Amino acid sequence: MEALTPRQAEILAWIRHRVAEDNLPPTRAELMKAFAFRSPNAAETHLRMLARKGYLELQQGTARGIRLSDYGTESGDLPQVGLPLVGRVAAGYPMLAEEFREGQLPVDPVLFAPGADYLLRVQGMSMRDAAILDGDILAVRQEPGFTPQNGQMVVVRVNGEVTVKRWQREGTQVRLLPENPDYSPIEVDLSRDDLHIEGKVVGLLRLGQNL
Template identity: 50%
Template sequence: MSRPLTPRQQNVYDFIVKTLNEQGYPPTRAEIARALGFRSPNAAEEHLRALERKGVIRMVAGTSRGIRLPAQEQAEPEGEPPSQGLPIIGEVAAGSPVLATEHIDRYCPLPPEYFTPRADYLLRVRGLSMKDVGILEGDLLAVHRTERVRDGQIVVARLEDEVTVKRFRRQGPRVWLEAENPDFAPIEVDLRNEALEIEGIGVGVIRGGNGQALN
């Protein structure tokens, strides 16, 4: 550290560290402003720039959570690139792999091991078909990639080039993809003449894409 921090800068730095430790990813400017009583996110931005000049944080352009701690980055194993975190998948194009580069909106600096079993990616939820189990529009569903699934698990399934999040039920060659919302009818699939691919199972939820991770 080239120069000591002012008390206010120390408060901002401590909040960043606290958020990283508790949630696994850094706060936004708005969250910093709200937590520390700043009038606007611009005030938080000014403190972040000051912290960057003093070398205690690093700012990543183009992302609302682009705050990194150089001390943590230096702790990465020698010879290995710093982890980008979990990829956040937005829209999935028909017929293409979920983890195709063009589907990745950004990365969330949350370790895969935060979830059990470990997560491979975060899928942004569209719609309210799973609202009764607390999976809401805009949430991030943590997904463990596997084709092995048990009855009752929440899965990411691909059916006729569409990717959907539903609860899995199977009886013989018939599968039901069930919503957790009475407004949505189950999707019935006959495996004898319809293709169904399981992309993974849900292992946790990040509320609203930027709140506390639940697993």
């Protein structure tokens, strides 16, 4: 099986989600709308590439003529290569605890530089001006002993709560900066507050409005 490009992996994940949710494959028009393709030909080109690589079977002459092949389904014979997708994490719980995983997306970790260890679904609009919107998915890398540089975007846990912000530190004082003037920075005193770095942001996926 040929490897998927990041865009192809996003589309395949979206199709899987729609089939699981609706018990029906999506239409080409729905795919075009979800990914803001400018023409039906763009959507069709991606579908044909997924079919050529063995993940889909296409049927002409029907609106919902998209079928997942054995390799395109999560229960297929192809070993699943991907990253765990984490949703909202309850305060005080491990980041990658099974109960907070929404599943796994077929995204190769090495598509990001450096490679990613997990995906995190964004909650809220505090990073809007960095083009990170509610529902977007961030690729995150975990590195033991990692020390962020000022201005770097990181996933941190502060007093049990997980957030995504830009890092700024001076001495024992850390400011976690949003990218939206409607939100205030989070002030952290390392001598008093509990702060743990969960990883650095290494990429972003936008999988369409229905995923």
